[in-house]
Amino acid sequence: MNDPTEGSVREEVRTWLADNWDPNLSLVDWRNKLADSGWGVPGWPKQWYGRDLHAVLASTVEEEFAAINAVGVARTGIRMLAAATILEHGTDVHKKKFLRRILTGEDTWCQLFSEPGSGSDLAGATTRADYDGEKWIINGQKVWTTSAHHADYGLLLARTDWDLPKHQGLTYFILNMKQPGVDVHQLRQMNGHASFNQVFFTDAQIAPQYQVDEKGAGWKVAMTTLAHERRGAGGLGRANHDSGLTGPIYEEERKEIATVMEPYKWYPQRAGRVDLALPRARETGRIEDANVRQEIAKLLIMSKSAGWTAQRARAAQEQGMPQGPEGSLSKLAASNVARQASRVHTLISGADALLTGSDGAMDGVIAEILVSVPATSIAGGTDEIQRNIIAERVLGMEKEPRFDTGPFKDVPKNVT
Amino acid sequence: MNFEFSEEQNLLREQAGGFLGDHCSTKVVRKILDGEESYDQELWAKVVEMGWTATVIPEEFDGLGLSYLELSVIAEELGRAFAPLPFSSSVYLATEALIAAGSNGQKEEWLPKLAAGSAIGCFAVGEGTGQATPKSLTTSADGNGVSGSKIPVADGDIADFVVVIAACASGDGASAYLVDLNQASVSREKVNTIDPSRSHAKLDFSSASAELLGNEGEGWALLQKIYDRAAVLFAWEQVGGAEAALEMAKEYAMGRFAFGRPIATYQAIKHKLANMYVKNTLAKSNCYYGAWALSTDAAELPIAAATARVAAIQAYYFASKENIQTHGGMGFTWEFDCQFPYRRSKLLSVNIGSEATWQEKLIKAIEEDQAA
Amino acid sequence: MQFTFTGEQHQFRDVVKRFLRDKSPATEVRRLMETDEGFDPVVWKQLSEELALPALPVPEIFGGAGFGFVELSIVMEEMGRSLLCAPYFSSAVLAVSAILNAGTENQKQSLLPQIASGSIRATLAMTESNGRWDASAVELVAQVEKDHFVLRGEKSFVVDGHTADLLIVVARLEGSEGDNGISFCSVDGDAPGIEKTLLRTMDPTRKLARLDFNGVRAQPLGEPGAGFHALNKTLDQAAIALSNEMVGGAQFLMDSAIEYSKIRVQFGRVIGSFQAIKHKCADMLIQLELAKSAAYYAAAAVDAGDSCLPALASMAKSAASDAYMQIAAECIQIHGGIGFTWDQDTHLWFKRAKSSEVFLGDPAYHRELVMQRWEEGI
Known part of the structure; x- marks a missing residue:
């Protein structure tokens, strides 16, 4: 058979969709068809629910799905990171047991990496996995875990050897979240929302076959997961949630997405709501104030420039050019924008910025900006860590001297 | 200007800091932040007992007649403890207004109570969106009293009286009025703010009986x-x-x-x-x-x-x-x-x-x- | 809108960069800044004849090379990086833009070919001693006589005004005020009645002059009294070109600070391994890249005929001005005591940053313009 071309793929998927797409199917039934046919994840290997298609051709398939509003595989949460990690490092047992139910949305996954004592310093994890001759016994605590309260499985990074340097003593596991030794508690943020969980392990168990890759290879495997996260493999994919489409399958998909999105309602506020600066300044009359005008202009310029910088990075990437510095700046730039936005909203609003909830300006949105912005410079790597990364990897500056290269048990660490 | 706090004042600081360390830990603040109570009444009683509310009130009105340096020392320590109290409303604002503009009768009526903590005062200027100006005031007074709304008023939900800045009866400028909050023509409603450890309210006045505080038009x-x-x-x-x-x-x-x-x-x-x-x-x-x-x-x-x-x-x-x-x-x-x-x-x-x-x-x- | 440079544009940049590296090392900048003329005629001839840089923005029908504003901005960025002392900004940017925006076809035909070839150097005289950059601030009066103007008044902060062969002057018709009556005209640099004074400014790398017009005969450029829009467009384009020059200079300073931090040792470590320095550099990089994005986007917007150009120009100008100044200050800080000495080169760029910050209007002025233009809806 000839290599597939854009034309041949387009035709093939069109025909298949014409024969099979049915908005009256249940979500799971339809997605099982996608898994069987390989059209749900055409970039995956043929033997595991895919068609071995190149990324460009895979996006052709996606276009055809979009053209007729056909629902795709489940993409919510971190399931696609789990899948990518399993495809790269997992055994056939893992693939057989987990991949299909990831695609159909029947299983939900969470990522158990960060700990109260190791956020920026992820490899400093102290959650322990001890082998008792038959199974791994897990004890410790994870934090910032999205969706842990309804997850079926977790990707766990745990310490299996305390005598080795910290990166070498970690092992990667798949943990069944629905077991007695796993306790999930919601973690409430200072803005009142609870987007994350804390997960406590007390003699939780993992059968040896759910170790991923070698013992001690945990850091390497975790890097795979994180690389996919940075590439944006997680997230919603093409979402029909506000498309206005009707039909049972769309309802089901909408519900699936709404459940996952619920804890993130405040994220636009976290980013500062630049869009509200001008309308609020007009509404309050503060638009007349010369100082307010200067601060709003600074915000608009910063925010526009950050947008253009992201577009430059994307354009360079599309042209296959090596990534320039513009690609590594978006997170810090977003922090700067959010901080300036918070400043502007404070300047614009007088005492009424204090009022929250239904008493507050714009139903409390303004006050929510003020209490949410501090998260921007922390979540997903603090500004300080971002600056280190930029200075060391982009500008080529020398690294800090290290104090944590010896056996992990001797490294000074947080008492948890 | 050149001053240092005196030995006595530094002693007061130590005493205040120690007291608040014992009685106003962040647990106390959290209790108010999370709960329904507007302020910590137990702590307030102790603060009153220490005489803090009486600090600058003249002795003739049952105050301690101390200076603003002592009050500054107390303020710094209250700030350090994030004290969930109506202290600033009652002491820095309401008490000051009475001392500055009250008639002898008004002083006699309120200052001893403020000193003893048996009355809590508050102060109302803002009316929601935007900075209040004499022209923007919609709260006004006429022969029948004060009418209008004030929001947000710190401690307005629990205070006994409020000093209201309102457009004056003559329609020319603003005046300050003393309004007893325990009357039917005032309604108060707690509002949520960015700092729930300090309570705020919306006050609605409908021809609430009011006394002029200071001269008409000088509010x-x-x-x-x-x-x-x-x-x-x-x-x-x-x-x-x-x-x-x-x-x-x-x-x-x-x-x-x-x-x-x-x-x-x-x-x-x-x-x-x-x-x-x-x-x-x-x-x-x-x-x-x-x-x-x-x-x-x-x-x-x-x-x-x-x-x-x-x-x-x-x-x-x-x-x-x-x-x-x-x-x-x-x-x-x-x-x-x-x-x-x-x-x-x-x-x-x-x-x-x-x-x-x-x-x-x-x-x-x-x-x-x-x-x- | 174009978000990356094409392969040809990259190659073009390399050629310009190599040329400037040879012709405008810091030693040359130091030599030329001490002279009154402020440029080297030999280098001017080379960049005109070998690289045809003055021809770049001039359409082919007027004897130019007909490149876009993006290419012009590439040249400006590289000249900013090397701190070239030459009348390129005055002649190829300010004067050419003014002639293209204001002139008739015939006038373009008669003026542009010589500017494009570099055989004459022109400049634009717009602002006056009030230092304002809006049309309503123009006070120099053009009295209309049959086919020519008679100019009376003064112009100040004229880039290369004391050496230019040709002056493009912004005047106002007698009795007009505000945005009305704005008129462009051209006059020979050595026309009788012009008194030229080289200004002593803090940035000796770019020369500014004061010009007094005592009844000077000048040729109208375009329709007398109808120059308002041409003036605004010229100022917008000039701001964009200058922004690109500024990000080039800022890049040079940031590179030099980072390079220094990688070799300077304190407490047994290179200073670049300390977070205080690292984080300063990371912050410089962000500010620079954001300013570059604004400057590049605005340049591409000129070529695309974007109707938002005025707002984009003001955004670029304020972003680039702030970035250049901030980076210049940090560069001195990272160099420590040596950064404040005469022998170290940083101050040369620092001074250019300062003079560029206020030329065509300071960042606060442009932020106010952004607001006005934004409110109108861009």
């Missing part, structure tokens, strides 16, 4: 005078809070390890703390200047008050946000205490006029000073 001038005085005391509270935020950040940074070292050994953190310290110290110097001007009734008070207020707003906000950043993700959680200084700094940065308002006042005061 706006009185307000400026009260704000100048209160600004110094608020600034001390802010500086106290800023120092608490720095202390919190320092303690955490010295005990928190990342990559095998305490994070305090990283320059990023070290310099953050140093910047907090510099801002706090400068703000505090301005507060000293303000306290001196306030305690001596100096002509420089408007300049000193505005300088202290602006510096304190900036220092507190900076310290409280960098404290969160120093704590990382956990600093943003509900269970950590970083939210107390952050919320309080936001509250105190606008409650008697925003940073921009005070910058404007500062510039005006300097211009007037130079013209004189």
Whole structure:
């Protein structure tokens, strides 16, 4: 058979969709068809629910799905990171047991990496996995875990050897979240929302076959997961949630997405709501104030420039050019924008910025900006860590001297 | 100006700090933040017992007749403890208004009660969106009393009386009115604010019986005078809070390890703390200047008050946000205490006029000073 | 809108960069800044003849090379990086833009070919001693006589005004005020009645002059009294070109600071391994890249005929001005005491940053323009 071309793929998927797409199917039934046919994840290997298609051709398939509003595989949460990690490092047992139910949305996954004592310093994890001759016994605590309260499985990074340097003593596991030794508690943020969980392990168990890759290879495997996260493999994919489409399958998909999105309602506020600066300044009359005008202009310029910088990075990437510095700046730039936005909203609003909830300006949105912005410079790597990364990897500056290269048990660490 | 706090005043600071350390831990603050209560009544009773509410009230009205330096010392410590009390409303604003403009009868009626803590006063100017001006006031007085709405009024839900700035009966300018809150023609409704450890309300007046406080038409001038005085005391509270935020950040940074070292050994953190310290110290110097001007009734008070207020707003906000950043993700959680200084700094940065308002006042005061 | 440079544009940049590296090392900048003329005629001839840089923005029908504003901006960025002392900004940007925006076809035909070839150097005289950059601030009066103007008044802060062969002057018709009556005209640099004074400014790398017009005969450029829009467009384009020059200079300073931090040792470590320095550099990079994005986007917007150009120009100008100044200050800080010495080159760029910051209007002025233009809806 000839290599597939854009034309041949387009035709093939069109025909298949014409024969099979049915908005009256249940979500799971339809997605099982996608898994069987390989059209749900055409970039995956043929033997595991895919068609071995190149990324460009895979996006052709996606276009055809979009053209007729056909629902795709489940993409919510971190399931696609789990899948990518399993495809790269997992055994056939893992693939057989987990991949299909990831695609159909029947299983939900969470990522158990960060700990109260190791956020920026992820490899400093102290959650322990001890082998008792038959199974791994897990004890410790994870934090910032999205969706842990309804997850079926977790990707766990745990310490299996305390005598080795910290990166070498970690092992990667798949943990069944629905077991007695796993306790999930919601973690409430200072803005009142609870987007994350804390997960406590007390003699939780993992059968040896759910170790991923070698013992001690945990850091390497975790890097795979994180690389996919940075590439944006997680997230919603093409979402029909506000498309206005009707039909049972769309309802089901909408519900699936709404459940996952619920804890993130405040994220636009976290980013500062630049869009509200001008309308609020007009509404309050503060638009007349010369100082307010200067601060709003600074915000608009910063925010526009950050947008253009992201577009430059994307354009360079599309042209296959090596990534320039513009690609590594978006997170810090977003922090700067959010901080300036918070400043502007404070300047614009007088005492009424204090009022929250239904008493507050714009139903409390303004006050929510003020209490949410501090998260921007922390979540997903603090500004300080971002600056280190930029200075060391982009500008080529020398690294800090290290104090944590010896056996992990001797490294000074947080008492948890 | 050149002063240091006296030995007695420093002793008072130690005593106040120790007392609040014992009775106003962050657990107490959290109880009010999370609960339905508007303020900590037990703590309030103890604070009254210590005589703090009576500090500057003249002895003839059952006060202690102490100076504003003593009150500054108390303010700083209350700020440091994020005390969930109606102290600022009752002492810095309502008491000051009565001392400044009350008739002898009004003073006799209210000051002893304020001193004894049996009455709590509050102060109402703002009416929602935008900065209030004499022209923007919709709350007004006529022969039948005061009508209109005020929001947000700090401690308006629990106070016994309020000093209201309203358009005056003659329709010319603003006047201050004393309104007893325990009357049927006032309704009050608690409102939610960014700092739930301090309660706020919306007050609705419908022909509420009111007494003129000071002269008709002089309400706006009185307000400026009260704000100048209160600004110094608020600034001390802010500086106290800023120092608490720095202390919190320092303690955490010295005990928190990342990559095998305490994070305090990283320059990023070290310099953050140093910047907090510099801002706090400068703000505090301005507060000293303000306290001196306030305690001596100096002509420089408007300049000193505005300088202290602006510096304190900036220092507190900076310290409280960098404290969160120093704590990382956990600093943003509900269970950590970083939210107390952050919320309080936001509250105190606008409650008697925003940073921009005070910058404007500062510039005006300097211009007037130079013209004189 | 174009978000990356094409392969040809990259190659073009390399050629310009190599040329400037040879012709405008810091030693040359130091030599030329001490002279009154402020440029080297030999280098001017080379960049005109070998690289045809003055021809770049001039359409082919007027004897130019007909490149876009993006290419012009590439040249400006590289000249900013090397701090070239030459009348390129005055002649190829300010004067050419003014002639293209204001002139008639015939006037373009008669003026542009010589500017494109570099055989004459022109400049634009717009602002006056009031230092304002809006049309209403123009006070120099053009009295209309049959087919020519008679100019009376003064112009100040005229880039290369004391050496230019041709002056494009912005005047106003007698009795007009505000945005009305704005008129462009051209006059020979050595026309009788012009008194030229080289201004002593803090940035000796770009020369500014004051010109007094005592009844000077000048040729109208375009319709007399109808120059308002041409003036605004010229100022917008000039701001964009200058922004690109500024990000080039800022890049040079940032590179030099980072390079220094990698070799300077204190407490047994290179200073670049300390977070205080690292984080400063990371912050410089962000500010620079954001300013570059604004400057590049605005340049591409000129070529695309974007109707938002005025707002984009003001955004670029304020972003680039702030970035250049901030980076110049940090660069001195990172160099420590040596950064403040005469022998170290940083101050040369620092001074250019300062003079560029205020030329065509300071960042606060442009932020206010952004607001006005934004409110109109861009």
